[in-house]
Amino acid sequence: xSVYNNTxxxxxxxxxxxxxxxxxxxxxxxxxxxxxxxxxxxxxxTDFLNVVCWHDxxxxxxxxxxxxxxxxxxxxxTRSYEAEGVKKYITEVxxxxxxxxxxxxxxGGREELSEDSPF
Numbered sequence: 504x505s506v507y508n509n510t511x512x513x514x515x516x517x518x519x520x521x522x523x524x525x526x527x528x529x530x531x532x533x534x535x536x537x538x539x540x541x542x543x544x545x546x547x548x549t550d551f552l553n554v555v556c557w558h559d560x561x562x563x564x565x566x567x568x569x570x571x572x573x574x575x576x577x578x579x580x581t582r583s584y585e586a587e588g589v590k591k592y593i594t595e596v597x598x599x600x601x602x603x604x605x606x607x608x609x610x611g612g613r614e615e616l617s618e619d620s621p622f
Contacts, residue, residue: 509578511596513538514604516572518551523565532561536575536596553595555580564601572604 515538523532533555540548554575556564567573577598583590 511575511577511579513552513554513575513577513596514573515539515552515575516570517567519569521556521561521564521567523561529558530561532556532564533595534564534567536573553593554598555595556598556601560598560601564598572606574602574604576600 513536515536518535518537521532521534523530525531533553536552536554538550538552540550542548554577575596575598577596577600579594580597581592581594583592585591
């Protein structure tokens with residue numbers, strides 16, 4: 504069985520600059536990612552998902568700015584903790600790979616490269 508059976512690919516915008524911390528397990532960075540689900544105008548639905556990165560990836564994403572468009576490949580992780588006698592659950596995306604989404608959007612919502620693009 505592969506360790507990557509739980510794989511998600513997300514495309515979205517960084518909601519706020521990543522927070523980088525050093526722990527006993529290594530560097531960790533967390534940031535929310537706004538992911539468009541469906542709809543148009545006032546009917547548009549956007550999900551806000553927390554992304555967690557470790558080690559070299561964490562140090563790399565610490566330079567990202569709010570609004571940066573990304574493609575994130577990772578796994579959905581659920582963990583729990585107890586606070587004041589109440590069990591709470593957190594669902595996050597643990598990133599394995601992150602890249603910039605370099606698609607250029609034109610009016611009408613279609614993604615295309617500009618006419619003077621070398622590609």
